Amino acid sequence: MNQENILHVLILDSVPSDAELTQEELNAVLKNYSVNVVDTKKAYIKALETFKPDLIISEYHISKFDGLSALEIRQNNYPNTPFIILTDSVNEEKAIECMKAGADDYVIKDHIMRLGRASLNAIEKKKNELEHSNTINKLQESELKYRLFAVNNSDWIYLADTSGKWLFVSTGCKKITGFKNKELLNDKNLFYDMILPEHRSKVLKHFNSEPELKLSVEDFEFPIILENKDVKWISHSCSPVFNNAGNLIGRRGINRDITKYMQLIKKYKVTQVAAQNSHRIMTLFLANISHEIRTPLTSMLGFTDFIENQLIENSNEDIKECFNSIKSSGDRLMNTVHGILDLSLIESDNFPHNPKSVKLANIIETIIAKYKSIANEKKIKLSYENQAKDVVISADENNLIKALSNLIDNAVKFTDEGQVDIKLNYIHDDLVLTIADTGVGIDEDYLNQIFDPFSQERPDFTVKYQGLGMGMAITKHCLEIDGTSIIIHSKKDVGTTVVLTF
Numbered sequence: 205m206n207q208e209n210i211l212h213v214l215i216l217d218s219v220p221s222d223a224e225l226t227q228e229e230l231n232a233v234l235k236n237y238s239v240n241v242v243d244t245k246k247a248y249i250k251a252l253e254t255f256k257p258d259l260i261i262s263e264y265h266i267s268k269f270d271g272l273s274a275l276e277i278r279q280n281n282y283p284n285t286p287f288i289i290l291t292d293s294v295n296e297e298k299a300i301e302c303m304k305a306g307a308d309d310y311v312i313k314d315h316i317m318r319l320g321r322a323s324l325n326a327i328e329k330k331k332n333e334l335e336h337s338n339t340i341n342k343l344q345e346s347e348l349k350y351r352l353f354a355v356n357n358s359d360w361i362y363l364a365d366t367s368g369k370w371l372f373v374s375t376g377c378k379k380i381t382g383f384k385n386k387e388l389l390n391d392k393n394l395f396y397d398m399i400l401p402e403h404r405s406k407v408l409k410h411f412n413s414e415p416e417l418k419l420s421v422e423d424f425e426f427p428i429i430l431e432n433k434d435v436k437w438i439s440h441s442c443s444p445v446f447n448n449a450g451n452l453i454g455r456r457g458i459n460r461d462i463t464k465y466m467q468l469i470k471k472y473k474v475t476q477v478a479a480q481n482s483h484r485i486m487t488l489f490l491a492n493i494s495h496e497i498r499t500p501l502t503s504m505l506g507f508t509d510f511i512e513n514q515l516i517e518n519s520n521e522d523i524k525e526c527f528n529s530i531k532s533s534g535d536r537l538m539n540t541v542h543g544i545l546d547l548s549l550i551e552s553d554n555f556p557h558n559p560k561s562v563k564l565a566n567i568i569e570t571i572i573a574k575y576k577s578i579a580n581e582k583k584i585k586l587s588y589e590n591q592a593k594d595v596v597i598s599a600d601e602n603n604l605i606k607a608l609s610n611l612i613d614n615a616v617k618f619t620d621e622g623q624v625d626i627k628l629n630y631i632h633d634d635l636v637l638t639i640a641d642t643g644v645g646i647d648e649d650y651l652n653q654i655f656d657p658f659s660q661e662r663p664d665f666t667v668k669y670q671g672l673g674m675g676m677a678i679t680k681h682c683l684e685i686d687g688t689s690i691i692i693h694s695k696k697d698v699g700t701t702v703v704l705t706f
Contacts, residue, residue: 211237211327214257216274217290218243218266225316226261226290233320245269245277252282259327261319264291264298264310272305279306284334286326288319360459363445366452368415380438380461382430398428400435410440414455418444425462437466546606546678547657557685562601564706565590568628568637571609575616584619591629597706603682610675611639611702618700619643640701646694654692655680 211234217223223241230237240255242248243266251257260278264271271289278287289302289310302310308326311319360381361374370392373385383394399407403426410424420443427437442457549555572588579586615624622642629636646654653659657677683690683704694700 209236211259212255212257213237213239213259213261213323214248214251214255215239215241216243216248216260216262216266216269216271217241218263218269222263222290222313226319229316229319230323233324243267243269245273248274249277252277257285259323260285260287261290261323262287264289264302272302275302275305275307284330286323286330288322288326290319358461360461361457362459363454363456364414365454366415368411371454377459380436380459381428398430400427400429403427414442414457416452417442417455418452420444425466436461436463438462540674547674550678550681555681555685557600557603559598559600559686561596562599562604564595564597564599564604564635564637565592565628567601567605568608568626571605571612572626574609575612579616579624582616582620584616584621585623586616586626587623588626589628591627592635595628595635597635599686599688599706600682603685607679607682608637610679611704614675615639615641615643615700615702622699635706637704637706638701639704640699642699645696645698645700646692647696648694651692651694 213230213234215223215226217226220241227239230239240251240257242251245268248269260274262271262274266274271291275287275289278285283306286308287306289307290313291298291310292313299310308329309322311322358376358379359374360377360379361372362370362377363372364370370389373388375385377383377385377388381388381395381398388394396404396408396411407426410421420441422441424440425437426440427435429435439460439462440457441460442455444452445454445456447453546555568588568590572586576586612624612626619641620643624639624641627638627640650659655676656673658673659677660673680690687706689705691703691705692700693703
């Protein structure tokens, strides 16, 4: 239709009264239209160019001109403009001649009342033909692009119309299915028959809904079985094709062979199950062996307390030295067993956690008292400042003692001179505990690994300071399980600061 939604009607008639009658019939069905009446070939051609009609109604017989000649001019230059023939009478041969020449309809003047409906039908018919033509052009354009894209592509690419009929299938389908693209174009059931029975209904449901599906589909996976009984997995993706008016005119899709990927996934799952079983066995082994070692060791260390009391009055230094060595080694071995057991519980998600309200300052003071004598022996200063007073937090008391003991132990152990300062206070409404030392410090590269189980910064540290590298992994878990964050700042040969935020 022309601009401003006004329908332009061109009437070709040499009898003015007939032209008026035609307009009267149009008035019954058309509300917003303009008319141009011509009666010569020259005026008709000019009107086609300048008036640009949306509908042409032509008398069959015109002086020095005729309706079929006018129809031929329309057909050659404006084929999308609907054309209706008006005649006094018409026989079957003449009607066939008009329709073959391209007329959209013909109306006998004795039945002039049919003109209004015929006009509307002709306009609608041409509109549908034009939309269909645009659809075909758009699909052909897409098909050309697809052909160019699919030439060297191993994927199976297709283009379908709104009826679900495949218009184009790339040669990649033969590599995947064994069928040539022409075979699948001619018989889509060849594809459906390949789908494994237990997946067929799901796949058929998708492809049957494709003609009206306006959304894209990604990674729709299903298996097919080939003539040689090999099973292949397909990853299907598809998306709609719209014309310029936004109407759905078809669908494009890609079928990709993901058999190797699915085999890797299957292999990975088998390996994962084996690894989980191995991990379960290892965790069980660690728990059992820790128990088997800890039980007799606990008994042995219990007797050392009795022997120690007996040695108080014994001045034999050799015996005392032997006893101290036994006790020290036993304590070290017990700590190792506890560490292994804790890690095994963490790995198996069985680590104990019983939070309750605890006074943080009391726990810190108790731990500091334990390490005070060690710090004095090393001639380093161990200080504690509490600006949070008797603050109460929710935490598992045993885990908290374990974590703080390990952090203070490290600070004292790795500091040979200087001091260890412990401070509890509030920073921006957060309860913060800092443990700062002037010890050996930590390499910047190792800080990223410090919480990894069994990690060590340097082998010589194990000899000088002892340990298997389990403490920080356990400490981090004990803190984070109660929502406490831990950050470590350190500089080599300067010292380390640990910041805990509760």
